[in-house]
Amino acid sequence: MFLVRGVCKVVGEHDRRALAELAQFIRFPTVSSQPKHAGDIRRCAAWLAEHLVGIGLRNVRVFQTSRHPIVYADWLLAARRPTVLVYGHYDVQPVDPLNEWNSPPFDPVVRGGNIYGRGACDDKGQMFAHVKAMESYLRTRRALPLNVKCLFEGEEEIGSPNLGPFIKRNAHALAADVAVMSDTRMLGPDRPAITYALRGGLSIELEVRGPKIDLHSGNFGGAVHNPLQALCEMIGKLHDGDRRISIPGFWNRVRRWPPEERAYMAKAGPADEKILSDARVRSRWGERGFSLYECTTIRPSLSVSGIVGGYQGPGVKAVIPSRAAAKLNFRLVPDQRPDEIERLVRKHLAGIAPSTTDFAVRTFLKANPALIDRTNPAMNAAESAYERGFGASPVFLRSGGTIPVVNIFKEVLGIPTVLMGFALPDDRIHAPNEKFHLPNFYRGIATCIAFLDEMGKMKNSFAGSKAGQEREVAAVL
Amino acid sequence: MFLVRGVCKVVGEHDRRALAELAQFIRFPTVSSQPKHAGDIRRCAAWLAEHLVGIGLRNVRVFQTSRHPIVYADWLLAARRPTVLVYGHYDVQPVDPLNEWNSPPFDPVVRGGNIYGRGACDDKGQMFAHVKAMESYLRTRRALPLNVKCLFEGEEEIGSPNLGPFIKRNAHALAADVAVMSDTRMLGPDRPAITYALRGGLSIELEVRGPKIDLHSGNFGGAVHNPLQALCEMIGKLHDGDRRISIPGFWNRVRRWPPEERAYMAKAGPADEKILSDARVRSRWGERGFSLYECTTIRPSLSVSGIVGGYQGPGVKAVIPSRAAAKLNFRLVPDQRPDEIERLVRKHLAGIAPSTTDFAVRTFLKANPALIDRTNPAMNAAESAYERGFGASPVFLRSGGTIPVVNIFKEVLGIPTVLMGFALPDDRIHAPNEKFHLPNFYRGIATCIAFLDEMGKMKNSFAGSKAGQEREVAAVL
Numbered sequence: 001m002f003l004v005r006g007v008c009k010v011v012g013e014h015d016r017r018a019l020a021e022l023a024q025f026i027r028f029p030t031v032s033s034q035p036k037h038a039g040d041i042r043r044c045a046a047w048l049a050e051h052l053v054g055i056g057l058r059n060v061r062v063f064q065t066s067r068h069p070i071v072y073a074d075w076l077l078a079a080r081r082p083t084v085l086v087y088g089h090y091d092v093q094p095v096d097p098l099n100e101w102n103s104p105p106f107d108p109v110v111r112g113g114n115i116y117g118r119g120a121c122d123d124k125g126q127m128f129a130h131v132k133a134m135e136s137y138l139r140t141r142r143a144l145p146l147n148v149k150c151l152f153e154g155e156e157e158i159g160s161p162n163l164g165p166f167i168k169r170n171a172h173a174l175a176a177d178v179a180v181m182s183d184t185r186m187l188g189p190d191r192p193a194i195t196y197a198l199r200g201g202l203s204i205e206l207e208v209r210g211p212k213i214d215l216h217s218g219n220f221g222g223a224v225h226n227p228l229q230a231l232c233e234m235i236g237k238l239h240d241g242d243r244r245i246s247i248p249g250f251w252n253r254v255r256r257w258p259p260e261e262r263a264y265m266a267k268a269g270p271a272d273e274k275i276l277s278d279a280r281v282r283s284r285w286g287e288r289g290f291s292l293y294e295c296t297t298i299r300p301s302l303s304v305s306g307i308v309g310g311y312q313g314p315g316v317k318a319v320i321p322s323r324a325a326a327k328l329n330f331r332l333v334p335d336q337r338p339d340e341i342e343r344l345v346r347k348h349l350a351g352i353a354p355s356t357t358d359f360a361v362r363t364f365l366k367a368n369p370a371l372i373d374r375t376n377p378a379m380n381a382a383e384s385a386y387e388r389g390f391g392a393s394p395v396f397l398r399s400g401g402t403i404p405v406v407n408i409f410k411e412v413l414g415i416p417t418v419l420m421g422f423a424l425p426d427d428r429i430h431a432p433n434e435k436f437h438l439p440n441f442y443r444g445i446a447t448c449i450a451f452l453d454e455m456g457k458m459k460n461s462f463a464g465s466k467a468g469q470e471r472e473v474a475a476v477l
Numbered sequence: 478m479f480l481v482r483g484v485c486k487v488v489g490e491h492d493r494r495a496l497a498e499l500a501q502f503i504r505f506p507t508v509s510s511q512p513k514h515a516g517d518i519r520r521c522a523a524w525l526a527e528h529l530v531g532i533g534l535r536n537v538r539v540f541q542t543s544r545h546p547i548v549y550a551d552w553l554l555a556a557r558r559p560t561v562l563v564y565g566h567y568d569v570q571p572v573d574p575l576n577e578w579n580s581p582p583f584d585p586v587v588r589g590g591n592i593y594g595r596g597a598c599d600d601k602g603q604m605f606a607h608v609k610a611m612e613s614y615l616r617t618r619r620a621l622p623l624n625v626k627c628l629f630e631g632e633e634e635i636g637s638p639n640l641g642p643f644i645k646r647n648a649h650a651l652a653a654d655v656a657v658m659s660d661t662r663m664l665g666p667d668r669p670a671i672t673y674a675l676r677g678g679l680s681i682e683l684e685v686r687g688p689k690i691d692l693h694s695g696n697f698g699g700a701v702h703n704p705l706q707a708l709c710e711m712i713g714k715l716h717d718g719d720r721r722i723s724i725p726g727f728w729n730r731v732r733r734w735p736p737e738e739r740a741y742m743a744k745a746g747p748a749d750e751k752i753l754s755d756a757r758v759r760s761r762w763g764e765r766g767f768s769l770y771e772c773t774t775i776r777p778s779l780s781v782s783g784i785v786g787g788y789q790g791p792g793v794k795a796v797i798p799s800r801a802a803a804k805l806n807f808r809l810v811p812d813q814r815p816d817e818i819e820r821l822v823r824k825h826l827a828g829i830a831p832s833t834t835d836f837a838v839r840t841f842l843k844a845n846p847a848l849i850d851r852t853n854p855a856m857n858a859a860e861s862a863y864e865r866g867f868g869a870s871p872v873f874l875r876s877g878g879t880i881p882v883v884n885i886f887k888e889v890l891g892i893p894t895v896l897m898g899f900a901l902p903d904d905r906i907h908a909p910n911e912k913f914h915l916p917n918f919y920r921g922i923a924t925c926i927a928f929l930d931e932m933g934k935m936k937n938s939f940a941g942s943k944a945g946q947e948r949e950v951a952a953v954l
Contacts (some may be wrong), residue, residue, distance in 0.1 A: 047536050211756050212758070218876070223763045224763075235709035280689035284700065305798070331692045331694070430691065432691065
């Protein structure tokens with residue numbers, strides 16, 4: 001298969017080396033939420049920067065932030081061609097429960113056509129497909145067919161706190177015609193997909209505090225309100241009998257989609273059975289009156305993602321814990337506003353908190369939902385690229401996930417983002433035994449090559465764009 | 478103060494050595510619920526046995542069980558005197574949360590007249606007071622004023638699974654007139670108390686299982702019933718608006734006490750304010766219509782003593798956990814029956830478990846409530862002993878805790894137990910920074926000496942008892 005004359009062949013020859021390099025990339029335990037890994041993240045950023053220099057990108061720089069660094073690189077020598085901003089993240093989710101991994105999360109292994117490791121898919125493997133595509137071009141043609149700016153961050157899994165301010169400060173230098181990233185899912189190995197909608201997010205921690213110290217449950221059981229019990233009772237009041245979030249005002253701005261859009265979704269999206277088998281779960285749950293695909297994309301959700309309180313070990317400990325805390329993860333949809341939802345949630349929690357305990361709410365993340373116009377010419381380029389890389393036309397999908405940077409690109413840089421994902425539904429992102437399907441890695445590289453080619457041909461669509469005129473500015477970032 | 482001619486003085490001289498030995502005893506991390514400490518428990522049992530040989534007790538033996546050993550010793554040379562069975566436990570509760578300890582839990586330190594360490598009070602310090610009392614007698618008089626059998630177990634904190642069968646197998650050899658133990662509380666440093674009632678217990682673990690693997694809360698949130706949410710919703714249904722356990726049938730056998738008993742309790746027991754200040758908690762909770770002392774003694778309770786599920790670390794992890802589990806600790810009162818309550822609880826949980834998740838219930842402990850006749854002559858001996866040891870008459874108290882062996886002594890050996898406690902309400906048993914008030918340790922030793930003396934004088938009360946005739950039998954245990 002010739003994707004781009006002379007380029008595809010080189011990818012084929014270099015598959016083994018690309019895989020070895022990806023394994024090296026995964027080996028850095030870049031868990032952004034855990035302070036103990038700050039040094040690993042710094043080392044990974046330095047490794048990545050060195051790698052980008054090695055493949056021929058220019059102006060490679062590592063920008064320190066108040067937490068984890070941003071890696072920048074560009075190649076801006078394609079006069080009168082469009083500029084693509086390639087985004088990815090090299091940080092990963094925590095690994096626990098560690099004992100459920102079949103192999104150490106940061107010691108990647110290849111089994112059955114997959115590479116296993118934390119970050120293999122989300123997002124090291126997927127972002128690396130773009131890096132290897134650029135390398136293929138630069139090694140064989142000594143040039144890219146368009147201008148590229150790369151922006152690789154180390155804070156995506158903690159809500160990108162420093163990326164937005166960085167982009168705002170450097171909006172001029174980061175000007176581009178379109179952004180592209182691969183951090184989303186396909187429907188199956190031969191069923192590529194382009195994501196055109198993302199849910200927003202609000203992550204909070206709810207802490208309930210009772211006695212100053214843990215108490216003996218025999219001596220005090222029955223006299224003191226147990227913070228774990230109070231926490232459970234509060235969480236038990238966050239959904240109603242119809243499985244809907246029961247926070248007053250929460251639903252006011254949830255958009256009702258016209259029948260045509262829901263019909264399109266029913267045609268393009270996964271069936272309930274597919275979602276349940278992907279989730280490896282026996283029974284459907286979800287709001288009544290909506291398909292599971294709708295429940296996870298155009299309807300908001302609330303997940304309790306962790307509870308800490310009391311004795312966690314084997315056997316029993318007869319204790320009333322002094323405190324308990326839950327991590328609550330809301331997913332928001334158009335036209336909900338995270339700030340407003342945060343206020344409503346805090347107000348509701350204050351209303352249902354018992355007077356016999358104290359409570360506190362801490363906000364970790366807030367992100368707007370995102371929508372991308374399916375008719376953008378860059379979307380057509382991505383469609384063609386998938387056809388050439390996978391031999392199949394992609395469907396347009398909504399995702400239930402949250403990628404805050406998509407809104408930042410839109411609001412600050414005024415550009416759309418092409419979400420060209422290579423993940424499979426069973427890649428176990430965020431879970432033990434995360435993997436990346438190796439055929440998707442190789443086909444992903446081919447697709448990214450084709451995307452650069454397709455976009456490079458589109459000079460007319462982006463003629464006279466601001467990005468083109470400012471392609472030399474990155475050095476003053 | 479002369480408690481018993483020539484004995485008290487020796488105690489005074491040996492205070493420092495007794496404290497050093499107690500510290501050595503606490504240093505063994507004898508956490509019976511955690512398999513990794515099995516070796517520590519074995520070593521502690523061996524140390525204790527050697528110590529008992531050293532002070533002059535006879536027939537000292539360490540009995541292996543299927544889990545943790547029982548240490549036995551006796552002194553049976555007081556012809557025609559009563560026999561006292563001295564019980565204690567050398568195992569301790571888990572130490573977590575470890576980071577809340579001001580000093581390492583198994584590296585005891587003395588600060589402000591207290592010795593700090595896990596087990597300092599519950600029960601190593603309290604049981605050691607009896608050991609030191611016997612030592613004082615044996616060192617000064619070369620004899621005890623009565624016959625003694627010691628039974629020190631290593632499984633109290635896990636519900637004494639092997640002690641009952643051991644006592645049943647050796648009922649003949651363990652025959653005694655009365656049992657005594659110190660594992661209960663006083664009202665304050667100068668307010669000794671004898672406990673005459675204990676609550677029973679039922680400890681279970683409720684596990685809810687959902688998806689086979691942890692899921693991404695963005696991709697699947699809204700489509701899958703979250704096991705942590707389901708668990709919270711179930712726990713939220715275990716109490717009603719009146720703070721009463723809302724399990725059908727649970728209250729059927731709860732005894733209604735006559736007004737005289739409640740009046741006695743109101744006079745002898747702690748006021749609500751005292752219980753709240755002991756608990757270091759701001760607000761009272763508890764069933765309406767009962768004092769907090771009643772809520773914790775003659776009314777049953779349910780404490781959620783721990784929840785495990787999802788992400789426990791700092792920050793966020795966007796996950797729907799595949800499973801969640803809660804430890805539930807019921808305290809039962811006369812005339813509730815643990816087996817029946819277990820059946821009712823399991824039935825109720827099955828009834829409220831959602832069909833969209835799976836669940837399992839595991840039972841860890843079951844124990845009957847206990848009542849001891851306040852008019853027993855051994856109770857009078859304990860009263861006099863406190864007057865001599867503490868210079869104050871004890872009150873008779875109910876405890877909310879559970880000591881299963883009290884019922885075993887009653888049912889298998891046919892003897893009452895004198896619960897002669899030396900713990901203070903703020904000793905933080907089962908919590909971080911557990912301590913033992915050193916004046917209570919020394920006065921406790923004096924009180925135990927006086928108890929042996931008082932009991933020794935009571936030969937008439939127990940004349941011709943079976944225990945006396947069988948005092949040589951222990952060797953065939």
